[in-house]
């Protein structure tokens with residue numbers, strides 16, 4: 001029937017989603033601060049030592065039917081997601097530290113907790129990585145694969161994935177490694193064939209992250225990207241994703257400052273308040289901060305962080321409000337702060353008759369604490385997409401934009417950055433694949 005509040009679209013039907021039975025293998029590229037906080041956190045939750053706060057898949061609910069129906073199950077009870085107890089972790093890193101050692105070095109989680117988890121964490125040892133310092137200037141490592149060319153390195157990653165696949169039922173790859181230098185899409189990214197030729201010729205525009213992505217997608221494995229690198233946002237990788245039914249999504253975990261930005265900016269726009277300036281600065285002292293201290297890696301991050309405001313404010317539609325917006329982003333490496341980043345935003349807004357006002361946001365956050373639940377949700381939802389016939393072969397999973405600073409959308413379609421539109425899109429996608437009515441929030445039927 002379709003009530004007015006609901007979209008009335010009866011859709012896909014849950015019965016054709018493959019169940020989440022068996023083990024889900026999670027292959028993490030880069031076992032640094034975010035990855036180890038993610039893995040140790042999952043283990044702590046599995047043992048009942050802590051709650052998975054910040055994770056929509058674990059704590060979120062989804063309303064079904066009318067507001068008067070009182071039917072809001074947990075998301076994990078509504079869609080078939082892998083159980084945390086079924087996650088099996090492995091990964092690659094350029095350092096040989098196991099996950100316990102790396103988590104200790106990252107110093108995000110308290111020593112007491114890590115010691116309790118040590119017997120498990122130290123069993124996860126990184127496989128040798130594909131790495132080249134040309135792409136991350138501030139790092140050099142010892143645990144690195146050798147190959148005669150980039151094609152050979154891709155084959156080695158494919159072999160790692162195939163070997164791990166034999167021990168689990170399904171696999172997802174997630175990039176939690178460092179931010180690479182800024183790379184623009186080039187001819188080598190235009191088609192799968194051009195890319196494969198580029199691998200053979202060691203094309204300079206193919207960075208390590210692209211090699212991992214190519215390997216995962218070639219193996220039919222979903223690939224999520226937590227960093228702002230040019231990785232799967234190319235024609236070649238979109239084609240490969242579709243061809244092999246291996247889902248991809250946008251990039252760069254949307255955690256602190258950008259999350260706040262994509263909440264505040266839609267509020268100003270909804271109320272037709274103008275914005276003349278938005279200055280965002282950060283201090284952070286972890287290894288990510290050190291990598292971003294290099295101008296070429298910073299440029300990659302800056303581009304990713306800059307995108308959101310332009311798309312949200314649509315200055316071409318609202319020139320009086322946003323045409324002259326000055327948007328500036330700074331990231332300052334400041335070792336004493338470690339992973340406990342501090343972000344300041346100064347926002348110059350103007351209202352009725354052009355009168356100016358200011359808003360200051362000071363977010364004292366913990367970078368990896370914010371990123372870990374996003375990594376978990378992306379892994380679980382990418383695995384769901386792979387098991388869902390209506391999603392697995394479409395390539396880009398735009399409904400996962402909710403988690404990402406740089407959402408990816410179909411060529412020619414502008415990306416949606418507004419956190420609440422993203423949240424609604426995500427939940428409606430879940431309703432859609434489960435064959436229940438979508439929710440539009442119209443709600444006139446309550447006043448009949």
Ligand SMILES: NC(=O)c1ccc[n+]([C@@H]2O[C@H](COP(=O)([O-])OP(=O)(O)OC[C@H]3O[C@@H](n4cnc5c(N)ncnc54)[C@H](O)[C@@H]3O)[C@@H](O)[C@H]2O)c1
Pocket residue numbers: 029030031032033034035092093094095106129130131132136139141176177178179208209226227228252253254255256286287288291366367368370371
């Ligand atoms: N924490 C957040 O809030 C947040 C938000 C958005 C994006 N990110 C991104 O997530 C990524 C990870 O952040 P982090 O704080 O864990 O950084 P980190 O420096 O602690 O960890 C990155 C790890 O990746 C490894 N690495 C680098 N290149 C590699 C390669 N080619 N193959 C395998 N391993 C490689 C490094 O040795 C390091 O251990 C960064 O790119 C960061 O920009 C983090």
